[in-house]
Amino acid sequence: MAPGPCCCGVVRSRHVPGPEQGDYKPLHPLPRGLVELYGFLAVLVVLIPEWMASGALQQLITQPGRGALPSQTRAWRRLPELRLASMSLAELRLLARQLGLDGYSGMARDRLSARLLQRIRRRKELW
Numbered sequence: 001m002a003p004g005p006c007c008c009g010v011v012r013s014r015h016v017p018g019p020e021q022g023d024y025k026p027l028h029p030l031p032r033g034l035v036e037l038y039g040f041l042a043v044l045v046v047l048i049p050e051w052m053a054s055g056a057l058q059q060l061i062t063q064p065g066r067g068a069l070p071s072q073t074r075a076w077r078r079l080p081e082l083r084l085a086s087m088s089l090a091e092l093r094l095l096a097r098q099l100g101l102d103g104y105s106g107m108a109r110d111r112l113s114a115r116l117l118q119r120i121r122r123r124k125e126l127w
Helices: 032-061 074-078 080-086 089-098 109-123
Strands: none
Touching: 080 109, 089 109
């Protein structure tokens, strides 16, 4: 048979029937035991560690004699690297504007943080 246009207009050397022509292979379902095993493994791998983590967090928050988790320690207030890491991109851009940093609006977060850190160290401003 000579090559000719296919049903979709593409010229091929050999016509390969597509799914629109009804040439489907029957799918063989997985055995029920295998499906149940996969479900059991999903519970073991995903749900149980999540339950353990949420329980541990609840214990930390509701522990008697302790309040909520501390939001910021002295190091977070003192070290500029940590303060910059905790700021949003909008806050970083506002700080760059206040420090007179040029071209801050088009910078990515990592580059902006590095430039701000250089400026802060150069001016020795620990705000």
